[in-house]
Amino acid sequence: MSATAIALVAAFGGLLLFGVPIAFCLGLAAAIGLWVADVPQVVLAQRVISGTQIFTLLAIPGFVLTGDLMMRGGLSRRLIRVGQALVGHITGGLGMVTVVSATFFAAISGSAPATTAAVGQIMIPEMERHGYGRGFATALATASGPIGQMIPPSIPMVIWGVVSEQSISELFLAGVVPGLLIAAAFMVACAVAARRMDVPRASARATRRELGAALWDGKWALAAPVLILGGIYGGVFTPTEAAAVGVFYGLAVGLLVHREIGVADLYGIVLGAMRTTAIICLIIATAAAFGWLVASERVPAALAAAVLSVSDSPVVILLLLNVTLLFIGAIMDNIAAMIILGSVLTGLGAQLGLDPIHLGAIVVINFAIGMATPPFGYSLFVGSAISGLSIERISLSIWPLLLVQLAVLIAITFVPALTLALPSLLR
Structure with a gap:
C-alpha cells in the first residue's frame, strides 16, 4: 500500500x-x-x-421521526397486546410476544436500538414477573431489536441502496424473508427456554372476542406498515416520500386518535429525532x-484481491466474508462500515457473481447480527441500560440466540432464493 x-x-x-x-x-x-x-x-x-447531497438520504430523518412518534404515541404497547392475544397461551408464549412485537415494531421504526428500547422496556419486567430469568429476557429483547434492520423500512437498507446504487424497494423486500425466519427461529428458542426454566403459560387462550378487541385496539399500529410498504410497492410514493407519509401518520394517530401525544410533547420528540x-x-x-x-488509493481493489487470493472456492470466500462482516458489525458503527467498505464489497460481489440485491441482504443482516454480538454490539448497551444488567451477564444469555441467527445467515448466504424471491416479483 x-x-x-x-x-x-x-x-x-x-x-x-x-x-x-x-x-x-x-x-x-x-x-x-x-x-x-x-x-x-x-x-x-x-x-x-x-457525501450528504443525496436525495435518498432524506428518508432517514423521516423514518427516525416516524419511529419516535409511534413509540411515544402508544403503538408499541398496542402491538404487544396483539402479540399477547395471538401467542400468549403457548408454552414460551410471553417470550414469543416479545419477538412478535419486535417484528411488528421493526416494520414501523426500521431501527434496532429503537425496537430494543420500545419492546424491552415493557416486556423485560413482564417476562421476569412470569418466571423467565432476567438475563434471558434481556437477551431476547436485545437480539430481537436488530430485526428492525432487516424488516422494511430499514434505515441500513436505505444506506446500502445509496452506497451500492441499487433499488431501495428491492432491498427492502430482500430483508423480509430473512427477518421472518429469524423471528420464527427465536419463537422456537422461546418455547425451548420456557420448558427448560419450567415457566408456566402466561395466560389462557384468548377468546375470539378478546382477540378481536386486541386487533381493533391495535388497528392503527397494524395499519402503519401496510400503509408505508403498500404505498412503496404499489407505486404510490417512493421510499423517501414514504418516510414523510409515516411522519404525518404518526402525528395523526398520536395527536388525534390515541391522544397520547400532546402538542407540548412534539418539541422533545422532534429534538430527539434531530439528534439521532x-x-x-x-x-x-x-x-x-x-x-x-x-x-x-485503490485500497478496495487490494483488499478484494487479498480475499480472493485466500481460496478459489466461492464457499470459502463467502464464509470468510461473513466472519469479517460479523466482526466489523460488532465493533464499528454499521452506517460508517457500509460507506467505507461499499466499493470493496460491491467489487468482491461482482467477482463472485453475486446478485447485488443478494449481496446487500448479506451485508445488512451480518451487521444486524453484529449489533447484538458481544462485546461491543450497540443493542447490548441499549439492553443493559433498560435492564440494569451488565454486558457480561447479557452476553452469557444471548449466545444461543446468536447461534440461531448464524444458522439463518448461512442459509440466506448459500440459498439466494430466500432473499431474491420477493425482489424478483417486483422486477
Whole structure:
C-alpha cells in the first residue's frame, strides 16, 4: 500500500482505539491522509458536503421521526397486546410476544436500538414477573431489536441502496424473508427456554372476542406498515416520500386518535429525532470523505484481491466474508462500515457473481447480527441500560440466540432464493 493508505488506516485505527467518536475518527483520518498525499484540505470540505447531497438520504430523518412518534404515541404497547392475544397461551408464549412485537415494531421504526428500547422496556419486567430469568429476557429483547434492520423500512437498507446504487424497494423486500425466519427461529428458542426454566403459560387462550378487541385496539399500529410498504410497492410514493407519509401518520394517530401525544410533547420528540439524525448524517458525511480517499488509493481493489487470493472456492470466500462482516458489525458503527467498505464489497460481489440485491441482504443482516454480538454490539448497551444488567451477564444469555441467527445467515448466504424471491416479483 502507498504511504497515504498506510497513514489513513493507521490514523483511523489509532483514533478508534483511543475511544474517539467514529465520525471524528473518519474526518481526522481523512485530513491526515490528505496531508500525507499533499492534497489541499479544502478537498475534505468538498467531499463532506457532496457525501450528504443525496436525495435518498432524506428518508432517514423521516423514518427516525416516524419511529419516535409511534413509540411515544402508544403503538408499541398496542402491538404487544396483539402479540399477547395471538401467542400468549403457548408454552414460551410471553417470550414469543416479545419477538412478535419486535417484528411488528421493526416494520414501523426500521431501527434496532429503537425496537430494543420500545419492546424491552415493557416486556423485560413482564417476562421476569412470569418466571423467565432476567438475563434471558434481556437477551431476547436485545437480539430481537436488530430485526428492525432487516424488516422494511430499514434505515441500513436505505444506506446500502445509496452506497451500492441499487433499488431501495428491492432491498427492502430482500430483508423480509430473512427477518421472518429469524423471528420464527427465536419463537422456537422461546418455547425451548420456557420448558427448560419450567415457566408456566402466561395466560389462557384468548377468546375470539378478546382477540378481536386486541386487533381493533391495535388497528392503527397494524395499519402503519401496510400503509408505508403498500404505498412503496404499489407505486404510490417512493421510499423517501414514504418516510414523510409515516411522519404525518404518526402525528395523526398520536395527536388525534390515541391522544397520547400532546402538542407540548412534539418539541422533545422532534429534538430527539434531530439528534439521532445529526449523528447519522455526520457519520455519513465524514465517511464519504474517508471513503473517497480510500478508493483513490485503490485500497478496495487490494483488499478484494487479498480475499480472493485466500481460496478459489466461492464457499470459502463467502464464509470468510461473513466472519469479517460479523466482526466489523460488532465493533464499528454499521452506517460508517457500509460507506467505507461499499466499493470493496460491491467489487468482491461482482467477482463472485453475486446478485447485488443478494449481496446487500448479506451485508445488512451480518451487521444486524453484529449489533447484538458481544462485546461491543450497540443493542447490548441499549439492553443493559433498560435492564440494569451488565454486558457480561447479557452476553452469557444471548449466545444461543446468536447461534440461531448464524444458522439463518448461512442459509440466506448459500440459498439466494430466500432473499431474491420477493425482489424478483417486483422486477
